[in-house]
Amino acid sequence: RAKEDGRGQVVAFDEQLDREREDRAFAEKRLKTAIDEDEIQIVFQPLIAAADGEITGVEALARWAPPTGTVSPEVFIPLAEKSGLIETLTRKMLLGSIRAVSCWQSLELSVNVSPIQLCNPNFAGEVKKMLSEEGFDANRLILEVTEGVLISKPDRARRSIDALRAVGVRFAMDDFGTGHASIGTLRQFGFCKVKIDRSLMSSNNDEVLKATIHLASALDIPVTAEGIETEEQARTAREAGCQLLQGHLCGKPMTVEQLRGRLMPDAHPGQIG
Ligand code: C2E
Ligand code: MG
Ligand code: MG
Ligand code: MG
Numbered sequence: 001r002a003k004e005d006g007r008g009q010v011v012a013f014d015e016q017l018d019r020e021r022e023d024r025a026f027a028e029k030r031l032k033t034a035i036d037e038d039e040i041q042i043v044f045q046p047l048i049a050a051a052d053g054e055i056t057g058v059e060a061l062a063r064w065a066p067p068t069g070t071v072s073p074e075v076f077i078p079l080a081e082k083s084g085l086i087e088t089l090t091r092k093m094l095l096g097s098i099r100a101v102s103c104w105q106s107l108e109l110s111v112n113v114s115p116i117q118l119c120n121p122n123f124a125g126e127v128k129k130m131l132s133e134e135g136f137d138a139n140r141l142i143l144e145v146t147e148g149v150l151i152s153k154p155d156r157a158r159r160s161i162d163a164l165r166a167v168g169v170r171f172a173m174d175d176f177g178t179g180h181a182s183i184g185t186l187r188q189f190g191f192c193k194v195k196i197d198r199s200l201m202s203s204n205n206d207e208v209l210k211a212t213i214h215l216a217s218a219l220d221i222p223v224t225a226e227g228i229e230t231e232e233q234a235r236t237a238r239e240a241g242c243q244l245l246q247g248h249l250c251g252k253p254m255t256v257e258q259l260r261g262r263l264m265p266d267a268h269p270g271q272i273g
Helices: 008-036 073-082 086-101 123-134 148-152 154-165 183-188 198-202 206-218 231-240 256-263
Strands: 040-049 055-064 108-112 141-145 170-176 193-196 223-225
Touching (some): 008 073, 040 086, 055 073, 055 086, 055 256, 073 086, 086 108, 086 123, 086 256, 123 141, 123 154, 148 154, 154 170, 193 198, 198 206, 206 223
Parallel strands (some): 108 141, 193 223
Antiparallel strands (some): 040 055
16 A cells, blocks of 8 residues: 555555454454353343332343443444344343343333344244243243334344244334334234333423324323433323333332342342242
């Protein structure tokens, strides 16, 4: 590569691309090790009934906090998706969260599933096998998916969804209100739950919120409001007809020990239950 006068700019640009490629390869390697060595933690965020504040379920969320600093799921999930690590990560999230909450038999468990996985023809079989091996009631499991996959690869997604629905697993549409998913999509894929994205909650646009909730209610699909941070947002969501609330006001994502404390406030630390 010529390093002529005046071309310094071009060379610097090439070098930057090389560096970015190296950085990504490095990050991928780090993530792979973290997944293989169980350094990805699972935290649980409560979903509470709008009517009485009762915890009806939890959403499992992945956390990666290497000594060099916490990495957000918004960064490492896309990295896992691009590098093929998402399969192992999701398997571990499913197995780990199923085992962690299995003792609380009335608690529902929500797990996020990447579009890539939903399109994998082996996915449904793997989940079914895991449920039966762990003795976990399929009715307690809710898989959260975003709408993108339903639009880009509807047939593949549909096959996984149908196969899992047949054994009782339910599906929630995550981040509803941010994209193109319509009432038709909800009906077509048999979603049992809709989660209104927190950007809609914080936009203070009650009309859009109400319209979205009415849409889902018309199909008898219970609505969860995400990102509830204030009493006022909780009131708005409740009045608009949301059945479930999720957000920092109702509970931040917590470890399973913290969850135990929340579910059984009278239990002594260390007590099994
Ligand atoms: P999500 O599934 O929509 O999860 C909700 C996100 O909102 C979580 O962010 C949660 O910590 C955050 N959140 C909850 N309540 C509040 C609130 O009151 N205020 C604010 N500002 N934020 C709130 P998190 O954990 O950073 O995860 C981000 C996204 O990464 C998730 O969005 C999900 O799409 C993805 N993700 C996380 N864990 C997994 C996983 O195990 N597998 C897959 N495929 N995706 C995951
Ligand atoms: Mg989710
Ligand atoms: Mg969401
Ligand atoms: Mg999200």
